[in-house]
Amino acid sequence: MDRNQILVIGGGAAGLVAAIAAARNGSEVKIIERMNRVGKKILATGNGRCNLTNVYANVDRYHGKNPWFIKDALEQFSVEQTIDFFEELGVACKEERDGKVYPYSDQASSVLDVLRYELEELGVEEICDAEVVRIQPTKKGFNVHTKNNEIIKGDKVILTAGGRAAPNLGSNGSGYKLALDLGHRMVETFPALVQLRLDSPHLKGINGVKFQGKAALGVRDKVLREEMGEILFTAYGISGPPIFQLSRKASEQLSEGNSPWIEVDIFPDAGDKEVFDLIRRRLDYRPNKPLDFSFVGLLNKRLIPAVIKEADIADMHKPCREVMPKEIKSIVNILKRWRFKITGTQSWTEAQVTAGGIDVEDVNPVTMESKLVPGFYLAGEILDIDGDCGGYNLQWAWSSGYVAGYYASINY
Ligand SMILES: Cc1cc2nc3c(=O)[nH]c(=O)nc-3n(C[C@H](O)[C@H](O)[C@H](O)COP(=O)(O)OP(=O)(O)OC[C@H]3O[C@@H](n4cnc5c(N)ncnc54)[C@H](O)[C@@H]3O)c2cc1C
Structure with missing residues (x-):
């Protein structure tokens, strides 16, 4: 039988974990990334130390039109599971003041290194320097069009293109258009954590x-x-x-x-x-x-x-x-x-997070699948969810990414 082919658009925190979750479930996964390498933003997090989660993550720490949307994903891939996930990949975690969790190495690069090692072990393909400009649903799945006029085919698509904050690290807001073109609604964006x-x-x-x-x-x-x-x-x-x-x-x-x-x-x-x-x-x-x-x-x-x-x-x-x-x-x-x-x-360039984004009303909170386009999933900062400063935004990216990758791979 053919393997489920999953295209992950955007190789940031949410996309990398989505790809791992999907590949671990037997799917054939490709990450399509507009920058020359994946995970650039991860390297900049926590002043280069990566505050990867917070032990106090709960609904109160999140914002947007409907912060309760995070609840299912955070239960399915909780803070404890996130820490176990990273420990198992090799990142020893330590808790600091106010529940902030960092890698023992104090190096954000170690978080990215172990994620990339796992992706390689699982045979996930990284296609870089490829900005996606259109997602076209077809009878059998999706055609994903890149700026270089390439068409990449897949059965499922997970959109993890981030928001507008820190565009120099990749997230230039181009992901919104992809979801809007498929009929999703959007909540106005503004810089948060700035x-x-x-x-x-x-x-x-x-x-x-x-x-x-x-x-x-x-x-x-x-x-x-x-x-x-x-x-x-x-x-x-x-x-x-x-x-x-x-x-x-x-x-x-x-x-x-x-x-x-x-x-x-x-x-x-x-x-x-x-x-x-x-x-x-x-x-x-x-x-x-x-x-x-x-x-x-x-x-x-x-x-x-x-x-x-x-x-x-x-x-x-x-x-x-x-x-x-x-x-x-x-x-x-x-x-x-x-x-x-x-x-x-200050401007988007200095902001760490985007408030607003794709309206969560159009997304199933249990699976992260779009309610409008079957087989199309969204996760991470592209959605109208933003967290406080202190590891909450990466936790949202990991949890929603994991859930999207998991359901995209099993619903086949
Ligand atoms: C300087 C800085 C420090 C931060 N520190 C922390 C911290 O310590 N702890 C914390 O919890 N949060 C922190 N954050 C916030 C956190 O990093 C983000 O919320 C999180 O990385 C969002 O993950 P994401 O995968 O949804 O989006 P992103 O990490 O933004 O990834 C999106 C990816 O998609 C790619 N992409 C975008 N559009 C396209 C397209 N059209 N085609 C192909 N690829 C595309 C981008 O290049 C990018 O690689 C920080 C943010 C910044 C800017």
Whole structure:
């Protein structure tokens, strides 16, 4: 009997695992990839360390029109199964802070290496430098057309072409058209897990300042979400893991025409009174020191003039003895609640993940098969699912990819 021929479009995280799952079930699998090699994005994940999953992955960590869509796939190929899968391929896994899981080697390349080794062992063919421009259903299966005018035939197609984030690593959004042409609907996309642009006269001065702090995202007088961690001011605005975590909600607010703000707390472990007393003591200790100099050793030097100006104190060099309690309060207010207007996000090039994508309403959550085109499956970031920062997006890619590969190979 002929083997089930499966074409996987896009050799990213979801596509590689889909190919392994399908080939392990006896299918003949080809991966068609537009870049000159598969898995380029995997190499860039987790700052080159690949935060491959998170032990706390559950529906609460995912977003989109219907985050519950992830539930079946995450149950069928769970975090534990993912870790076992990688351990069995040779990647020893370790859990770090907040449930983030990394390879023991701390090398994203080791994750890609073992996936590619397994693909080779299973006889999966990788066709690179081949951008798919059309998927044509036929009586017997599919004809997949590439930009180089090649036609590749298969019984089933799994579309794992990713979203629009980080197009330099392959995902240029071309996958959406392939699914739209087959009648699928799409939810508008916007960058998620991305740096935020701020409106502030101080950005040039505080560019490069890093601190462990708290960031709160809000709109009008309502706080929408808070996150702690390393925050970085940049020439355009603000970055760092807590900012990435807040960025999806910020993008959403901007696209709804609202004016979101971000408030940073530079002393998250101390209350207002503690910070007030600390500053008061420093001022009293050396009453003749200039005010700005009294902060040297407590605050990053680049922050000092910006904080004092923002607290509306005209003479930043006046002696400490002349500083009024009211002025100390204003400084405390800035250190604990420095508010900035968010004007936008950085572009797709800097974004790590795409929010929005192919509408999950058109996809069976148990099998990842399209409800519109039998034999056509979708998985990974191309779908309208995005996760928080911390290993959740790769987990979605592995789980949905595995499920798609499995069902594409058994439903034959
Ligand atoms: C810098 C960076 C760091 C990240 N770090 C993490 C992390 O540590 N942990 C985490 O969980 N997530 C992380 N992410 C997110 C995560 O990498 C993605 O969500 C995940 O890789 C998506 O997998 P995918 O297979 O769906 O899509 P992709 O990985 O984008 O793969 C899609 C593939 O399809 C190919 N392709 C696209 N269109 C076509 C076409 N028309 N024809 C043929 N091939 C096509 C692309 O070239 C690409 O190889 C990071 C993302 C970035 C950009």
